[in-house]
Amino acid sequence: xxxxxxxxxxxxxxxxxxxxxxxxxxxxxxxxxxxxxxxxxxxxxxxxxxxxxxxxxxxxxxxxxxxxxxxxxxxxxxxxxxxxxxxxxxxxxxxxxxxxxxxxxxxxxxxxxxxxxxxxxxxxxxxxxxxxxxxxxxxxxxxxxxxxxxxxxxxxxxxxxxxxxxxxxxxxxxxxxxxxxxxxxxxxxxxxxxxxxxxxxxxxxxxxxxxxxxxxxxxxxxxxxxxxxxxxxxxxxxxxxxxxxxxxxxxxxxxxxxxxxxxxxxxxxxxxxxxxxxxxxxxxxxxxxxxxxxxxxxxxxxxxxxxxxxxxxxxxxxxxxxxxxxxxxxxxxxxxxxxxxxxxxxxxxxxxxxxxxxxxxxxxxxxxxxxxxxxxxxxxxxxxxxxxxxxxxxxxxxxxxxxxxxxxxxxxxxxxxxxxxxxxxxxxxxxxxxxxxxxxxxxx
Numbered sequence: 280x281x282x283x284x285x286x287x288x289x290x291x292x293x294x295x296x297x298x299x300x301x302x303x304x305x306x307x308x309x310x311x312x313x314x315x316x317x318x319x320x321x322x323x324x325x326x327x328x329x330x331x332x333x334x335x336x337x338x339x340x341x342x343x344x345x346x347x348x349x350x351x352x353x354x355x356x357x358x359x360x361x362x363x364x365x366x367x368x369x370x371x372x373x374x375x376x377x378x379x380x381x382x383x384x385x386x387x388x389x390x391x392x393x394x395x396x397x398x399x400x401x402x403x404x405x406x407x408x409x410x411x412x413x414x415x416x417x418x419x420x421x422x423x424x425x426x427x428x429x430x431x432x433x434x435x436x437x438x439x440x441x442x443x444x445x446x447x448x449x450x451x452x453x454x455x456x457x458x459x460x461x462x463x464x465x466x467x468x469x470x471x472x473x474x475x476x477x478x479x480x481x482x483x484x485x486x487x488x489x490x491x492x493x494x495x496x497x498x499x500x501x502x503x504x505x506x507x508x509x510x511x512x513x514x515x516x517x518x519x520x521x522x523x524x525x526x527x528x529x530x531x532x533x534x535x536x537x538x539x540x541x542x543x544x545x546x547x548x549x550x551x552x553x554x555x556x557x558x559x560x561x562x563x564x565x566x567x568x569x570x571x572x573x574x575x576x577x578x579x580x581x582x583x584x585x586x587x588x589x590x591x592x593x594x595x596x597x598x599x600x601x602x603x604x605x606x607x608x609x610x611x612x613x614x615x616x617x618x619x620x621x622x623x624x625x626x627x628x629x630x631x632x633x634x635x636x637x638x639x640x641x642x643x644x645x646x647x648x649x650x651x652x653x654x655x656x657x658x659x660x661x662x663x664x665x666x667x668x669x670x671x672x673x674x675x676x677x678x679x680x681x682x683x684x685x686x687x688x689x690x691x692x693x694x695x696x697x698x699x700x701x702x703x704x705x706x707x708x709x710x711x712x713x714x715x716x717x718x719x720x721x722x723x
Contacts, residue, residue, distance in 0.1 A: 282314030339529035375421035376403030551579035
């Protein structure tokens with residue numbers, strides 16, 4: 280059977296880097312197997328699901344270079360879910376429960392205080408018709424739980440290896456809310472059956488859910504797909520992934536941090552694998568080497584600084600014709616290839632080029648606090664043509680003439696040439712400014 284997989288985000292917020300990694304790994308697996316990749320929008324939570332989030336999820340996936348072969352939305356399939364719900368009720372696998380959230384919380388706390396696991400006591404199974412009628416008269420609406428078989432649940436996970444649970448150690452999961460709407464668990468299983476998914480890739484926080492899902496597949500009359508549970512990302516110290524770089528949403532990596540998509544893809548595709556993290560400029564190279572056997576169970580560390588290093592490496596090897604249109608969109612369409620080749624080894628983000636262009640071409644308001652020193656330095660400017668040795672040659676002459684060194688030597692010259700106390704390397708910048716503009720700025 281050919282591979283068929285899905286990425287199933289909920290459009291209740293922006294696409295987070297952790298979910299983007301799941302999407303990317305799923306997509307890479309599909310493409311490496313010449314399989315089918317579905318984008319499934321899990322929007323059963325109609326109150327929190329927003330169209331703008333769905334659009335942004337799609338934009339984020341496209342920015343990262345991912346395409347999908349088909350798309351579905353759960354909100355379009357409610358009739359199908361209700362048919363399966365009716366079947367499960369008839370089969371005795373769904374049963375009504377009338378506890379309030381406070382009552383369930385009290386049960387949980389009582390069990391924990393006695394040192395017992397907080398497993399639901401299945402009180403709903405023993406309710407008589409009279410008791411149910413009484414609850415209904417009180418205005419209570421039931422939520423419905425899936426009755427797990429108290430039997431072993433086992434599967435061979437593509438990352439974790441053999442996994443086993445006992446149904447008796449799990450709480451019967453709630454599958455239907457009090458308002459009658461189905462929850463994620465049931466809808467996901469039904470979709471995976473109907474769309475004939477062969478593999479499901481998701482985070483390891485779903486492992487216990489998978490145990491219950493396997494019994495749901497069986498109850499509906501289908502065989503479960505293969506599962507791969509990815510370890511969740513941590514920060515570089517091994518703690519919970521925090522907001523170290525923007526909000527760590529794909530939107531902010533793109534729009535705020537202005538990163539290259541292949542930098543994000545290069546990092547996320549290799550985290551948690553035995554392959555080294557490298558800067559790739561083409562996803563085909565990653566697809567060709569993809570293998571779930573390379574993933575470990577260890578917690579991968581997401582390092583924002585490493586992401587920036589990858590971003591810089593990619594830009595340092597990017598040809599001018601690959602950025603020419605983007606430079607024009609940034610308002611610096613006059614930049615030629617020579618300028619790009621000069622500055623690209625010194626940038627981390629493409630947006631850094633704007634500062635180089637502005638300082639090189641002006642307008643610049645020079646800062647001159649010691650006019651006599653700057654005038655002496657101006658008189659020592661080397662003759663054209665200038666290259667990357669010009670700055671050192673010039674400052675060596677100024678040092679010899681004035682006796683200055685360190686910050687007192689360099690800073691006044693930087694301020695006069697650029698109008699800034701910091702900025703691009705002057706060894707690269709001076710040839711771009713050129714003798715004429717340099718003389719005018721020093722004479723200011």
